Amino acid sequence: MDADIVIVGAGIVGLASAYKLAEAGRSVLLIDRKGMAEETSRGNAGAFAFSDIMPLATKDVLRKLPKWLSDPLGPLTIRPEYLAQITPWMMRFWRAGWPDRVAAGIKAQSALMRVARHEMDALVQSAGLANLVRSDGVLELYESEGELRAAQPEIDAKTREGIEISVVRGDELCALQPGIDPRFVVGTFVPKWQTVSDPYDFALAIGKAATNRGVAFRQADVKDLRPVGAGVTVAFADGSSLRANKVVVASGAWSRALTAPLGDLIPLDTERGYNTTLPPGAFDLKRQLVFPGHGFVVTSLSTGVRIGGAVEFGGLSLPPNFKRSDAMLKKAAMFMPGLKTEGGKQWMGFRPSLPDSLPAIGRSRPSPHILYAFGHGHLGLTQSAATGKLIAELVTGATPSLDLTPFSPQRF
Ligand SMILES: Cc1cc2nc3c(=O)[nH]c(=O)nc-3n(C[C@H](O)[C@H](O)[C@H](O)COP(=O)(O)OP(=O)(O)OC[C@H]3O[C@@H](n4cnc5c(N)ncnc54)[C@H](O)[C@@H]3O)c2cc1C
Numbered sequence: 001m002d003a004d005i006v007i008v009g010a011g012i013v014g015l016a017s018a019y020k021l022a023e024a025g026r027s028v029l030l031i032d033r034k035g036m037a038e039e040t041s042r043g044n045a046g047a048f049a050f051s052d053i054m055p056l057a058t059k060d061v062l063r064k065l066p067k068w069l070s071d072p073l074g075p076l077t078i079r080p081e082y083l084a085q086i087t088p089w090m091m092r093f094w095r096a097g098w099p100d101r102v103a104a105g106i107k108a109q110s111a112l113m114r115v116a117r118h119e120m121d122a123l124v125q126s127a128g129l130a131n132l133v134r135s136d137g138v139l140e141l142y143e144s145e146g147e148l149r150a151a152q153p154e155i156d157a158k159t160r161e162g163i164e165i166s167v168v169r170g171d172e173l174c175a176l177q178p179g180i181d182p183r184f185v186v187g188t189f190v191p192k193w194q195t196v197s198d199p200y201d202f203a204l205a206i207g208k209a210a211t212n213r214g215v216a217f218r219q220a221d222v223k224d225l226r227p228v229g230a231g232v233t234v235a236f237a238d239g240s241s242l243r244a245n246k247v248v249v250a251s252g253a254w255s256r257a258l259t260a261p262l263g264d265l266i267p268l269d270t271e272r273g274y275n276t277t278l279p280p281g282a283f284d285l286k287r288q289l290v291f292p293g294h295g296f297v298v299t300s301l302s303t304g305v306r307i308g309g310a311v312e313f314g315g316l317s318l319p320p321n322f323k324r325s326d327a328m329l330k331k332a333a334m335f336m337p338g339l340k341t342e343g344g345k346q347w348m349g350f351r352p353s354l355p356d357s358l359p360a361i362g363r364s365r366p367s368p369h370i371l372y373a374f375g376h377g378h379l380g381l382t383q384s385a386a387t388g389k390l391i392a393e394l395v396t397g398a399t400p401s402l403d404l405t406p407f408s409p410q411r412f
Contacts, residue, residue: 001231001243001244001245002242002243002244003027003029003242003243003244003245004026004027004028004029004244004245004246005021005026005027005028005029005244005245005246005247005248005395006028006029006030006031006232006234006242006244006246006247006248007021007028007029007030007031007247007248007250008031008032008222008225008234008247008248008249008250008251008258009031009032009249009250009251009252009254009255009374010030010031010032010035010036010037010207010217011032011037011039011040011041011203011250011252011380012037012041012199012202012203012206012380012381012384013041013250013252013373013374013376013380013383013384013387013388014030014032014248014250014251014373015030015036015037015041015203015206015207015210015384016123016206016384016385016387016388017248017250017373017384017387017388017391017392018030018207018210018215018388019123019127019206019209019210019213019215019388020119020123020385020388020389020391020392021215021388021391021392021395022210022213022214022215023126023213023392024392024395024396026392026395026396027214028210028214028215028216029215029216029217029218029244030210030215030216030217030218031217031218031219031220031222031234032217032219032220033219033220033221033222033237034219035219036203036204036207036217037199037200037203037204037207039252039253039349039350040252040253040349040350040351040352040380041199041200041203041252041380041381042199042200042203042347042349043199043200043275043277043306043347043349044199044273044349044380044381045195045199045275045288045297045299045306045308045309046195046196046197046198046199046202046299046301046306046381047138047193047194047195047288047297047299047381047382048116048117048120048133048193048194048195048196048381048382049138049193049378049379049382050113050116050117050163050192050193050194050382051113051138051158051163051165051190051192051193052109052113052378052379052382053106053109053110053113053157053158053161053163054102054105054106054109054154054157054357055096055097055101055102055105055106055109055356055357055358056093056311056357056377056378057093057094057096057097057101057102057355057356057357058097058102058153058154059097059099059102059153060150060151060153060154061076061097062094062097068295073323073324073327074295074310075294075295075296075309075310075311076295076310076311076312077310077311077312077313077324078090078312078313078314079312079313079314079315079318079321081314081318082313082314082315082318085315086269086313086315088267089267089269089313089355090313090355092267092355092356092412093355095355096355096356096357101356104406105356105357105358105406106157106161107406108358108406108407109357109358110161111402111403112358112359112383112386112402112407113382113383114402115386115389115390115401115402116382116383116385116386118386119385119386119388119389119401120382120384120385120386122385123206123385123388127205127206127209128209129202129205129206129209131197132196132197132198132201132202132205133194133195133196133197134194134195134196134197134287134300135192135194136195136286136287136288137176137189137190137191137192137193137287137288138189138190138193138287138288138289138290139168139173139176139177139187139188139189139287139288139289139290140187140188140189140190140289140290140291140292141173141180141184141186141187141289141290141291141292141335142184142185142186142187142188142292142293143183143184143185143293144185144186145185145186147186147292147293148167148186148188151188151292155167155188158190163190163192164190164191164192165188165189165190166188166189167186167187167188168186168187168188168189169185169186169187173186173187176189176286176287177285177286177287177289178284178286179283179284179336179337179338180289180335180336181334181335181336181337183335184335193288195287195288195299195300195301196301196381197301197302198301198302198303199301199381200303201302201303202381220236220237220238221236221237221238222234222235222236222237222251222258223235223236223237224258224261225247225249225258225261225262225370227262227366227367227369227370228243230245230369231243231244231245231246231369232244232245232246232247232367232369232370234247245369246369246370246371246395247369247370247371248371248372248373248391248395249364249370249371249372249373249374250373250374251374252350252352252374252380253268253269253270253316253350253351253352253353253374254316254350254352255268255352255372255374255375256268259364259372259409262364262365262366262367262370263365263366264364264365264366264372264409264410265412266354266360266372266375266409266412267354267355267412268352268353268354268360268374268375269313269315269353270313270314270315270316270350270351270352270353271311271312271313271351271353271377271378272311272312272313272314272320272348272349272350272351273308273309273310273311273312273348273349273351274308274309274310274312274320274322274324274325274328274346274347274348275296275306275307275308275309275325275328275346275347276306276307276308276325276326276328276329276344276345276346276347277301277303277304277305277306277307277344277345277347278304278305278306278307278339278340278341278342278343278344279304279305279340279342279343279344280302280303280304280305281305281340282304282305282339282340282341282343283298283305283336283338283339283340285298285299285300285305286300287300288300289336291331291335294328294331294335295309295310295311296308296309296310296328296331296332297309298332298336304345305339307328307329307332307344308325308328308347309328310324310328311351312324316350320348322346322348325344325346325347325348329341329344351376351377351378351380352374352375352376352377352380353375353377353378354375354377354412357377357378358375358406358407359373359374359375359376359377359379359380359383359387359407360372360373360374360375360407360408360409361373361387361390361391361404361407361409362394362404362407362408362409362410363394363409364409365409365410371391371394371395372409373387373388373390373391386401389401390402390404
């Protein structure tokens with residue numbers, strides 16, 4: 001064998017998996033065609049969103065969908081050129097919004113989030129990254145009591161799962177974040193939500209910690225995976241290949257190119273997200289803010305104030321439409337009077353998304369030596385350490401920390 005474990009993809013999921021496997025004493029070769037955290041994991045909103053247990057497809061979202069879809073720069077859009085391709089995914093998404101599926105999804109996501117919090121705490125401690133994590137909670141802001149009432153099922157579900165969440169108004173709301181437009185009359189506050197100083201710096205720090213534990217990194221484009229005996233042949237775009245005992249596909253939104261030829265037809269697509277990062281000091285932000293009615297968040301990072309979110313279905317190859325970043329920035333300036341909007345940098349990333357909002361974590365159909373770790377959608381940073389831990393358990397033959405049935409890559 002040329003390698004023990006190969007991980008394809010050095011986004012946050014591949015990096016955390018490499019770290020956890022190295023911690024378990026395995027020898028790891030991490031491969032990425034671009035470098036460490038150069039894609040989606042580079043520019044996200046930086047939240048450990050442990051309380052985000054709701055699937056994206058809920059009654060509330062499905063109700064808002066027609067209005068959102070009619071606004072080309074609204075919180076959720078489909079690029080017309082991509083409509084035919086995304087329709088089967090959308091059908092599954094709609095089905096995922098039925099009450100029985102939502103209830104099962106909340107249960108599965110909550111179980112994964114419990115492992116996520118525990119494993120992220122452990123990773124942060126063991127890799128010495130505590131100085132990159134802020135623990136000041138998240139404030140969600142609503143424009144009316146009616147909007148809050150519509151969010152009540154979500155608040156109730158979180159409370160049932162033991163998540164600390166409170167409704168705030170008046171002085172209490174103003175104290176959590178001064179300087180917000182008075183149209184926001186009520187909010188919810190989750191104190192145990194955390195954010196990282198910058199997602200790129202955080203990912204690179206995990207990469208460094210993994211390298212210190214012996215993980216090797218190679219920049220290369222993987223074209224094909226083939227099960228061979230008790231191992232796997234990894235073929236590269238330059239025509240070379242290597243043999244590994246086990247391969248982990250952690251290739252984010254691009255994973256389907258490697259899994260489909262293996263016969264695993266997983267409905268992975270991408271929810272493209274946009275943001276603008278303004279220079280540090282653009283607003284005196286006390287903590288992360290979420291504007292749920294408008295589909296964006298505002299985060300204070302060491303590298304600036306990041307404003308973004310939104311969901312755009314447009315596949316992997318259509319060019320970005322940065323009018324979406326402009327639209328969110330314009331709204332943020334209205335909602336946060338005093339925001340200095342000059343000097344921003346725009347970015348788009350590819351969330352790797354499955355229609356039921358749960359990731360695929362498990363073995364491939366044709367071979368127990370090929371494992372999958374992708375499809376984390378809006379939550380890849382949050383769930384990266386847990387996914388790494390679960391992958392390490394599958395690789396080493398240990399009992400997984402949670403029942404992996406709801407995350408089976410073959411569940412569709
Ligand atoms: C606007 C926005 C905000 C977000 N905010 C948050 C947040 O606050 N909290 C949170 O938890 N999540 C958030 N997310 C989601 C999060 O960013 C993703 O879930 C996460 O980055 C996915 O990580 P990944 O490692 O699976 O994929 P990626 O980071 O995309 O990494 C995949 C890697 O695989 C490599 N690759 C692909 N194919 C091949 C191949 N054939 N050969 C070699 N290399 C290959 C790519 O080059 C890439 O580096 C956000 C996303 C967006 C877009």
